[in-house]
Amino acid sequence: MRYVVLTTIAFIVSAAIVLTACKHQPYVLPVSMRTGDSSICFERDILPIFISNCAKSGCHDGSGESDYVLNSYDNIVRRGIVPGNPEASKIYTSMTGSGEDLMPRDSPPLSAAQLGLIKEWIYSGAVNGTNCSSTCDTTNFTYSGAIKPMFDNYCAGCHNSSSAASTGGGYILDTYDGVKTVALNGKLIGGLTGxxxxxxxxxxxxxxxxQLTQVKKWVAAGALNN
Ligand code: HEC
Structure with missing residues (x-):
């Protein structure tokens, strides 16, 4: 019995390998199977990473030379994302490769956590999650627990130490000292409220x-490195 099972498994595995090897088109997840990962919501978890790291002025916001505009679901998915298949998704592989084509150009690479989120989002169908439930908690307003993770996703792509001069008006928000400076001179709340x-x-x-309440509470408590 066990022999039969093993032979069947071996047959299925080799058939899968042969079929994959013959494929010329990348595997695209059928629409009916694009059900998403319930813990990932596009607008809340994925779009801010693209806005901050890719849709910077002169890069992928439509103002630069590139015709990849990465500022909305439609624009991101239209080209360079193959639902179900991160490794065939040019936008994803451009951020995980090496050499001068590694994106984002002239900026630090995305963190492993950010890349993991994007990969899982593509893998589970690259669905357009809107009206996302909030995971935010106004009683959590420490720098390490609330502010830094938020700014890493929403701000650091433009406001990082290596590119802030050209992409973030010179304001550095990927270090505590940089954030503290704008927190204490009023520009942080000013910028976030407009x-x-x-x-x-x-x-x-x-x-x-x-999120705004978390930032305001943290600033009011002295913008501590806590
Ligand atoms: C797409 C790029 C981009 C993103 C994302 C971004 N910024 Fe900015 N930020 C800029 C640029 C460019 C300037 C300079 C704008 C100016 O001088 O008018 C700036 C200026 C600022 C200033 C100074 C405000 C002023 O008017 O002097 C603060 C504070 C700031 N950003 C905070 C943030 C925070 C906090 C986030 C994340 C929640 C963020 N930024 C996300 C590009 C960005």
Whole structure:
């Protein structure tokens, strides 16, 4: 009995290998199977990473030379994403490769956590999750627990130490010292609420009320490195 099972498994595996090897078109997940990963919601988890790291001025916001505009679901998925198949998705592989084509150009690579999220999102069908439930908690407003993870996803692509001069007005928000400076001189809340400042995150949706409350509470408590 066990022999029969093993032979059957071996046959299925080799058939799969032969079939994959013959394929010329990348495997695309059928629409009916694009059910998504329930823990990942496009607007909440994926879009901010693209806005901050790719849709920067002169890069993929439509103003640069590239015809890849990566600022909305339709634009991101239209080209370079193959639902179900991260390895065939040019946008994903461009961020995981090496050499001068590694994206984002002239900026730090995405973190393993960010790449993992994008990979899982593509793998489970690259669905357009909107009206995402909030995972935000206004009682959590430490730098390490709330502010840094938020700014890493929403701001650091433009405001990182290596490219901020050209992509973030010179404001560095991927270090505690950089964030503390704008927190204490009023520019941080100003930028996030827009009054008298350029509205941040530039090119993206405003932060949610809960996220804004976290930032305000952290600033009011002295912008500590906690
Ligand atoms: C797509 C790129 C981009 C993203 C994303 C982005 N910024 Fe900016 N930010 C800029 C640029 C460019 C400037 C300079 C704008 C100016 O001088 O008008 C700027 C300026 C600022 C300023 C100074 C405000 C002023 O008017 O002087 C603050 C504070 C700021 N950003 C905070 C943030 C925060 C916090 C986030 C994330 C929640 C964020 N930014 C996301 C590009 C970006």
């Amino acid at each position: 009054s008298g400042y350029t509205m941040m995150p530039q090119g993206g949706a405003p932060l949610s009320d809960c």
